[in-house]
Amino acid sequence: MHPALWINQTGLSVQDRQLMATSNNLANVSTYAFKKDRAMVVDQFYREFRQAGAQVDQQNNLPSGLQMGTGARVDGMQKVFTNGNIQTTTQALDLALVGQGFFQVQMPDGTMGYTRNGQLQLNSEGVVVMSDGLPIEPAITIPAEGTTVTIAEDGTVSVTMQGESQPQNVGQLTLVNFVNPGGLKPKGGHIYLETEASGDPVEGVAGENGMGIIRQFALETSNVEAVEELVNLIMIQRSYEMNARAIETSDHMMEYLIRNV
Structure with missing residues (x-):
């Protein structure tokens, strides 16, 4: 041969x-x-x-x-x-990450998954979840009486209640980053899993220590x-x-x- x-x-x-x-x-x-x-x-x-x-x-x-x-x-x-483009939307729970970092997602087995997809929704209990029902961590609950949801660039979530003028702080979304994001394992459904190659997740506040910022009413498009x-x-x-x-x-x-x- x-x-x-x-x-x-x-x-x-x-x-x-x-x-x-x-x-x-x-x-x-x-x-x-x-x-x-x-x-x-x-x-x-x-x-x-x-x-x-x-x-x-x-x-x-x-x-x-x-x-x-x-x-x-x-x-x-x-x-x-690399970052995709930022597309403006009209949904208050649409979030885009501008820069490095990942949202944390609690998997069904209790472990953590990581995503850059900011198409978030509320479940029947007012908990912020992904489209497949997986809750975002740290857990954020929006009261049923809330009329306006505001999410700052550092992840602070505020809700204005019906009949009130001053918003209330209901939590803060934190981000994580990895030494080698390319070593993450893609699971599908926008979820990545930690591996030995990626290194341990480093949690931080959006906009600090190299983390990207969170932009409300926007989504990151494909790169x-x-x-x-x-x-x-x-x-x-x-x-x-x-x-x-x-x-x-x-x-x-x-x-x-x-x-x-």
């Missing part, structure tokens, strides 16, 4: 993974707070036939070696946590650039075609040798 067949097969696998990442990005181009995926592609190990610097005779060494590559592979899929992803699709297609053509050429060469040698 000609080695080029195996090498170009790895190229096809890489482009397939690249296509999956790009397709997922495009599918979420209008998903609020979505962070795009980027495939981390590396070359594979090399077969060494001649070592650089090896001694040829008593006086001379080889100026270069002879190593043959064995293809490429996808070594990881990285989330790119996917549709034009960029479409260009990537063209590059992936061309790369796939070239690898497929190289496999076809290797096959023809082997066929020629079998018939004529």
Whole structure:
């Protein structure tokens, strides 16, 4: 079997993974707070036939070696946590994070999840939750008598009660950040989970110690650039075609040798 067949097969696998990442990005181009995926592609190990610097005779060494590559592979899929654009809305519980940080979400098993999605709602008890019912931490409860909800840039939540002019403080939303956000595990539903690679969550007040600020009546859009992803699709297609053509050429060469040698 000609080695080029195996090498170009790895190229096809890489482009397939690249296509999956790009397709997922495009599918979420209008998903609020979505962070795009980027495939981390590396070359594979090399077969060494001649070592650089090896001694040829008593006086001379080889100026270069002879190593043959064995293809490429996808070594990881990285989330790119650049900020998306900010879109203004008319909902008081729509929150956008401008800068670094994540909201905390209590998972069904009691552990913590993390999200940048600020499409918040109230459940039947007036608790601030995500669209799937998971409560935000620290827990914030909006009284039924409240008429106006105000959320400051530092996460302070105030409610103006019916018949009153002065707002009441009902809690404060805090944020967390990670040394390596790219190491978080995406769970789906806008939720990320802590891993060994991400490091421990560091909790803080919005707008302090490098944390982003919270903006009410706004949502963070996806950071996917549709034009960029479409260009990537063209590059992936061309790369796939070239690898497929190289496999076809290797096959023809082997066929020629079998018939004529």
